[in-house]
Amino acid sequence: MSGLLRIGNATVARVVETRVAYEPKYLFKQLPDQHIEQVREALPSWSIEAGSQRIYLTFQSFVIRHGGRTILVDTCNGNHKNRPDMPRWHQTDFPYLERLKSAGVHPDEVDVVLCSHLHADHVGWNTRLDNGRWVPTFRNARYLVSDVEMGHWRERHAIDPAASVNHGSWQDSVLPVEEAGLLDEVSVDHVLGSCIDTEIRLEHAPGHTPGQVHLVLSSSSGELIYCADTIHHPLQIADPQYALTDDDPGAALASRQRLINRCMHSGATLLPAHFDEAGTIERHLGSARFRSF
Template structure:
């Protein structure tokens, strides 16, 4: 993805895993794979594996640089995290921090970490392993988490401490941040910063999880860029917004949130910074008959 500028704010992306093929029926249990074939022409080989119906996804983070803050959005899977039920991201050892450095940012420069939600593949780099303990990866950052989501997960952890929450990511990537005193539990409409018509703020995007949020970057008083997290996982959902992900907490609410996103931003200049689309990742929604498509930036 090319670096993006929204007023005085710069947005850059860097990868943990640039492209991973996943079975369509694993991602979307209700999918008729004929829809993949019907949309293969516009999706292309960057999004659908040639010779199969497997769908490519990416795992990446964003850095927002404003006049006041350096903000990391979504922290991927992390290294050395034990996820035996998810082999594709179990016990990883990726050059994530080197990739961050390659865009000119060191961990100590991050002021704020924003997680659109608290699933394992969005919180993993919140922490790193040091002398057998999970410690904050970004030592100077405040970690902003939706209060409703943290409390929901903490209650599960408290009631069933013997059962890993969110595949163990709550225990190794969220709870240590809270225990180190680095977590700020915020409301779903929290304003991170706002000045002279520019700003960064959250807005509710619930369904995939109880406290999923959009991260919005604004200029001249309106959102110009929206970080969508897992409201939409793959561009195939523009062709069929009813496709729900296996991990959706509330499938109907997730569908309603996704469809509202499409209707709100279709045929506008609002840039979507997606959570799992392979590079070039960012783009805009365009109408296509009674459905939608995604126009990648720079194409």
């Protein structure tokens, strides 16, 4: 996804926080040895490291412009967060806000921040450190989270209020936004807006987390589905049984299979949270395959 995607009268751009190459079995515990070598030909080149079997995940936000509004989708890991149990994300210093500004977006101009779900790598830039306090980064925005997702993690927090929830991101990246009065709990099928022939709405995709939502942009010219973490890596499109940590593995697999079939039949553009490029799903030699734009 080198440039802008366009669906009807909406545009989608991305702002990258970082890109990480992982040993495949670190992410997908059930993967057979040599699996990557066997499927390498069918996978986009950006998804595997050249000369090794390591596979890439990209951590990024998407910026949607639609009907005069700026919508920021998912906010990566953030800076200066205490993540002692995740050294890669502990006390980071990414030039994310500079990149956001280079993409033409000043934080004060963001109208809506959509959190597809509340894992730590999707809410980090919700807040920034200001004189030792976590304050909302996007002070003029409404932050949208599904009511199912908020309810799930609120319940988890209530069981043991002293314990870190989602590696501490509930405490440093979600609660300060709620306390500032900027957080809206919305239904899992909430419509964000409609302008001319283009509509943006949420769709429930449970399994990875109970309240995860996809963002669907639809117009007379086609459909784009931002599918968050229902799919993490292109290898799951041919083999959806391989999964990262899902809250409910059975429900996550069902959501993944439903999404793959839908895209294969409708030709919708698929945009997963951690992919470098959007694309479509096609049938190739009897199995599903991701085709990058």
